[in-house]
Amino acid sequence: MMKLLWIHMTSELISIVYEVVTDGWLTYVEGVCVIWFTIEVMLRVIFCPDKAEFFRSALNIIDFVAIVPFYLEVALSGLSSKTAKDVLSFLRVVRFVRILRIFKLTRHFVGLRVLGHTLRASTNEFLLLIIFLALGVLIFATMIYYAERIGADPDDPTAAAHTNFKNIPIGFWWAVVTMTTLGYGDMYPETWSGMLVGALCALAGVLTIAMPVPVIVNNFGMYYSLAMAKQKLPKKRNKHIPRAPQPGSPNYCKPDALAMATASPIWQHDGY
Missing domain, CATH: 1.20.120 (Four Helix Bundle (Hemerythrin (Met), subunit A))
Structure with a gap:
């Protein structure tokens, strides 16, 4: 309001x-x-x-x-x-x-905890992916800028009226959305040389993203399997281990009560 x-x-x-x-x-x-x-x-x-x-x-x-x-x-x-x-x-x-x-x-959803562990374990892979994308964006933004200037009007030295790529920093946005396979279409090459650069940019983006992603997926699968295995484990039960009869108690001198109290807990579990 x-x-x-x-x-x-x-x-x-x-x-x-x-x-x-x-x-x-x-x-x-x-x-x-x-x-x-x-x-x-x-x-x-x-x-x-x-x-x-x-x-x-x-x-x-x-x-x-x-x-x-x-x-x-x-x-x-x-x-x-x-x-x-x-x-x-x-x-x-x-x-x-x-x-x-x-x-x-x-704290309540296992999937979110698995995602957090995966992101923490895949820090190097994410850094590698960012470096690859940054190099590709820099290279293809420069290439598309000069490729789109080919065929421009001689009276327009900056090619401002010929193309949307008026400078290299503007081409960064186009390179990012093209390499990540988004392709919004707000900026696109209009010359044959620019289209060639755009095709190479799209192919390079697919290959760049495809390299570190399998490692991240494997980390996620490993942590997810571990989380599911922990959920399937039987819950621990508190076992009652009887104490030995103390001096002065009514059962202190009874041999059966003494043997039962000193017996191994393993033989007292589940009726064995």
């Missing part, structure tokens, strides 16, 4: 500034949710045995960063100074950190 903040009028210029304001009922819903999360975090802090380890956890830091901006925004909402408005604008941007709370689902 847009709200008119102020109008500045001069003899030659009228400036109208609008401010984005959240609907009232959404503010109440947000307040209830933040209060609930605040109570949850405070209880976890109180009952956590190791406070230092609690505050070093990345998920707990995300919880604090997601909660604090709401209270700061409420405290600064009554101020009308420019500094307060700037701080409020910054806090509204920081609120997107709340989305990161979805990573807390890793």
Whole structure:
């Protein structure tokens, strides 16, 4: 919802500034949710045995960063100074950190934990993939820029009216979406030389992505099989091991009770 903040009028210029304001009922819903999360975090802090380890956890830091901006925004909402408005604008941007709370689902879903272990174990493969893509983007963005300049109008030395590839950095976007097989179509070559470069870029992208991906898939399969095997393991049962008769008890002198108490627990399990 847009709200008119102020109008500045001069003899030659009228400036109208609008401010984005959240609907009232959404503010109440947000307040209830933040209060609930605040109570949850405070209880976890109180009952956590190791406070230092609690505050070093990345998920707990995300919880604090997601909660604090709401209270700061409420405290600064009554101020009308420019500094307060700037701080409020910054806090509204920081609120997107709340989305990161979805990573807390890793505590309840095995698949998300497997994905996290896979990403951590495949760091070298992801780095290799990024390096390959970066080299390909740099090479093909340069090639498409010069290829599209072929056949341009002599009166247009920069080829701005002839093609969308007006410079090499603009070609980076085209090279990324082409090598990753997305191909949005917002930029495309229009000359025969540019089409040749585009075909080579697409083929190189397929080969580049195909090389490290099998290693990542194998890591995922390994961790997934391990997680499924752990789930199928029988749960440990607490076995009751009788104590030996103590002096003074009624069964202290009975040989049968003494032999039963000192027998191996292996022969007492499941009726053996």
